[in-house]
Amino acid sequence: MSAQGKNQALAQGAFFAAGMAAAGLLAILVPPLFFPAVLFIPLPLVVLVRCYDLKTGLFAVVIFCALLFLFAGFNPAGIILVLQTVPLGLLLGLLLKNHVSPGVSIALGALTLTAFAMLGLAVSFWATGNNPLAAGEEMEQVMERAADWYTRLGLTEELPRSEVEQIIAQTAKFVSQLFPAHLVTLCILSALFTYLLARKALQKIACPLPPLPPFVRWQFPWQTSWGLIAGLVLTLGGDALHILPAAVLGKNILYVSVFLYLIAGLAVAGFYLTKWKVPGLLKFFLLFFAFFYLPLAAAVIALLGVMDSFLNLRRSMEGKK
Numbered sequence: 221m222s223a224q225g226k227n228q229a230l231a232q233g234a235f236f237a238a239g240m241a242a243a244g245l246l247a248i249l250v251p252p253l254f255f256p257a258v259l260f261i262p263l264p265l266v267v268l269v270r271c272y273d274l275k276t277g278l279f280a281v282v283i284f285c286a287l288l289f290l291f292a293g294f295n296p297a298g299i300i301l302v303l304q305t306v307p308l309g310l311l312l313g314l315l316l317k318n319h320v321s322p323g324v325s326i327a328l329g330a331l332t333l334t335a336f337a338m339l340g341l342a343v344s345f346w347a348t349g350n351n352p353l354a355a356g357e358e359m360e361q362v363m364e365r366a367a368d369w370y371t372r373l374g375l376t377e378e379l380p381r382s383e384v385e386q387i388i389a390q391t392a393k394f395v396s397q398l399f400p401a402h403l404v405t406l407c408i409l410s411a412l413f414t415y416l417l418a419r420k421a422l423q424k425i426a427c428p429l430p431p432l433p434p435f436v437r438w439q440f441p442w443q444t445s446w447g448l449i450a451g452l453v454l455t456l457g458g459d460a461l462h463i464l465p466a467a468v469l470g471k472n473i474l475y476v477s478v479f480l481y482l483i484a485g486l487a488v489a490g491f492y493l494t495k496w497k498v499p500g501l502l503k504f505f506l507l508f509f510a511f512f513y514l515p516l517a518a519a520v521i522a523l524l525g526v527m528d529s530f531l532n533l534r535r536s537m538e539g540k541k
Contacts, residue, residue, distance in 0.1 A: 229268070229272040229273075229276045230276065230279060232268065232272075232276075233268055233272075233276045233277070233279045233280035233283070234279075234280070234283055236264035236265075236267070236268060236280050237264070237279075237280040237281070237282075237283035237284040237287065238283070238287065239264065240261050240264055240265075240280070240284045240288075240305075241283075241284050241287035241288045241291070243257050243260065243261055244257060244261060244284070244288045244292070244298070244301050244302075244305075245288060245291055245292050247261075247301060248292050248295075248297045248298060248301065249292075254297075254301070255410075257301065257305075258301070258304045258305055258410060259410060259413050259414050259417065260414075260417070261301070261305040261309070262305045262306070262308045262309030262312065262414050262418070263309070263414070263417055263418055263421055264280065264309070265277050265280060265281065265305075265306065265309025265310055265313055266309050266312045266313040266316065266414075266418040266421070266422070267313070267418070267421055267422065267425075268280055268313065269309075269310055269313025269314055269316075269317060270313045270316045270317045270422060270427060271422075271425070271427060274310065274313075274314065277309070277310050277313055278310075281306050281310070284302075284306075285302060285306075288301070288302070295347075296343055296344050296347040299340070299343050300340040300343060300344065303336040303337075303339055303340045303343070304333065304336060304337065304340060304410075307332050307333075307336050308329055308332060308333050308336075308410075308411065308414060309414075311328065311329060311332050312325060312329055312414065312415055312418055313418075315328065315329075316418065316419075316422065316429060316430070319428075319429075319430045320430065321430055322415070322430060322431075322432045322433075325415060325430075326408075326411055326412050326415050329411035329414070329415060330404075330407050330408040330410075330411040330412070332411075333407040333410055333411050334403065334404050334407040337403055337406075337407055338403075397468045397471065397472075398471060398472060398475055400472050401471070401472040401473075401475035401476050401479075402475075404472075404476050405475070405476060405479045408476075408479070408480075419432065435486075435487055435490060436487050436488075436490040436491040436494060436534075437487070437491070437534070438483065438484065438487040439484060439487065439528060439529065439532070439534075440480060440481070440484050440525070440529050441529060442529045442530050444477070444480060444481075444529055445526065445529060445530070447473055447476070447477040447480075448474065448477040448478075448481070448526070450470070450473055451470045451471070451472075451473035451474030451475075451477055452470070452474065453470065454466045454467065454469050454470025454473065455467055455470030455471055455474060456470075457470075458470055478518075478522050480525070481522040481523075481525030481526050481529075482518060482521055482522050482525065483525070484524075484525030484526075484528055484529065485520075485521035485522050485523070485524035485525035485526075485528070486521060486525075487525075487528075488524045488525065488528045488533055488534065489521060489524060491534050
């Protein structure tokens with residue numbers, strides 16, 4: 221790169237870093253904007269690394285962190301924001317620069333984001349002393365308010381209050397046990413949307429990218445089923461042998477596996493709806509049915525995803541045609 225090219229890269233990096241710092245500061249001051257900021261802040265880093273090099277991206281990171289902590293102060297929210305955006309942006313930029321396939325890029329991005337999300341939780345615990353994985357007094361207060369609300373609405377007239385509180389407590393416990401799975405699925409979605417947004421941004425500047433198949437062609441390899449099998453074995457074995465850690469781990473693995481197969485199943489369903497040219501009115505009724513019978517619809521769609529990873533349902537259909 222020539223001296224003029226280096227100066228241009230540094231100037232663009234500084235400009236992008238200032239924009240990232242402004243977005244980060246806004247996210248810290250307005251908490252509802254935190255998650256959108258996590259999606260968009262990595263994009264300038266992806267562009268800098270892909271179009272220039274890693275050094276230019278790191279230069280922008282230094283300026284971004286300096287400006288963010290200068291105006292927002294060195295606080296846990298800022299640290300978590302940096303951990304959730306900088307590694308992902310640099311990694312996706314390197315992966316796109318080396319023309320790594322979209323599936324591998326999204327998977328690595330999700331793993332990286334999950335690791336740094338856990339690190340962010342550790343920072344939060346260190347700074348505040350509150351364990352985000354534990355249900356404390358706030359959860360108990362929420363359960364109390366929920367029980368009062370159900371009682372006022374007359375939804376629990378035939379049940380004693382103690383039983384209502386027990387049901388709510390069990391639900392809260394189950395949700396807290398699945399917190400790691402919720403975190404992983406959120407990181408998968410975040411990495412996916414950031415990758416897609418980065419591709420859109422790079423396409424605007426005519427940057428060569430590895431091909432991305434349309435959504436209806438998305439498919440997981442059959443090896444993904446080992447996660448589903450492991451989750452079932454750990455859940456059933458843990459419950460049968462009363463080994464709580466194994467059962468909780470199995471439920472979390474199952475949750476993530478089913479989530480992935482839901483995505484694959486939606487791709488299969490979209491393929492069939494497109495190929496069969498299903499009328500819009502029928503699509504509306506199918507969506508209506510899926511909404512009101514959500515557990516059944518989710519089970520059917522996830523089963524489609526599992527079957528497709530083994531049988532490649534779309535290829536079979538095209539072979540028949």
